[in-house]
Amino acid sequence: QKEVEQDPGPLSVPEGAIVSLNCTYSNSAFQYFMWYRQYSRKGPELLMYTYSSGNKEDGRFTAQVDKSSKYISLFIRDSQPSDSATYLCAMNYFGNEKLTFGTGTRLTIIP
């Protein structure tokens, strides 16, 4: 079993819809949680970083962490065609700097 599980999709939604992306993890030592966006043939780009359980908002993006359930989510409001990309969750724990990634969810926003 992988330490981080993420539904690979693909996920297609109409423009303007709310998108929900999720990851679960098994290692309770993970303390830091990130969402990266990766466009085709490009490197990952950091979108959101959270540490504690709860919600963190940045513009149209909201990251949610539930450490008791080992579950993290990324919500995208008012989705745009430019949001079409692969979204990767990533996590690590203090003193262990390497990131452990999910498989990524491929998202397409249909105009």
Add this chain to the structure above:
Amino acid sequence: DTGVSQDPRHKITKRGQNVTFRCDPISEHNRLYWYRQTLGQGPEFLTYFQNEAQLEKSRLLSDRFSAERPKGSFSTLEIQRTEQGDSAMYLCASSLDKRGSLQETQYFGPGTRLLVL
């Protein structure tokens, strides 16, 4: 552009050949990471450096792989006797480790896409 750069962006080689990739991190960053990403998967950690010291290597990093960061600036990743299973995107990331900071952000380069025929 002051981001992470990688060279070459694409490499096609024949099985058994050696290849070397280069990564130039963001200039003030003291940490440098290598990851490998295969199609439909997330990046997997290979190794990382704090300045010129290689501090951790994944068991994914077989004896055919070697990485260096000789002066604590750019890094090279060499694969000897390439195999078809080495075909992947090789990603480099850098970060700034600040004493007392709980977490640092890793910034990724565009990757080197390797195809072994």
